[in-house]
Amino acid sequence: MSTVWTLVLTVCNLNMCTTQEITRFPTYEKCTKSKIWHEAFPVDAQGFFHKIKYKCRIKGGTDT
Numbered sequence: 001m002s003t004v005w006t007l008v009l010t011v012c013n014l015n016m017c018t019t020q021e022i023t024r025f026p027t028y029e030k031c032t033k034s035k036i037w038h039e040a041f042p043v044d045a046q047g048f049f050h051k052i053k054y055k056c057r058i059k060g061g062t063d064t
Helices: 028-039
Strands: 005-012 017-025 051-058
Touching: 005 028, 017 028, 017 051, 028 051
Parallel strands: none
Antiparallel strands: 005 017, 005 051
């Protein structure tokens, strides 16, 4: 069984945070490259979210 890495996006406003999977990768390295690419997107200065975070993690895994 091979490990599947997912790129996950978490956004927060003043009341709550929500998380969603963006895409899946066969290696951590490919996930990290996509994370860096996504983090380079311009952020809306007057946007609704005050926190935007991308993270690579194992599919089905949890953060500690």
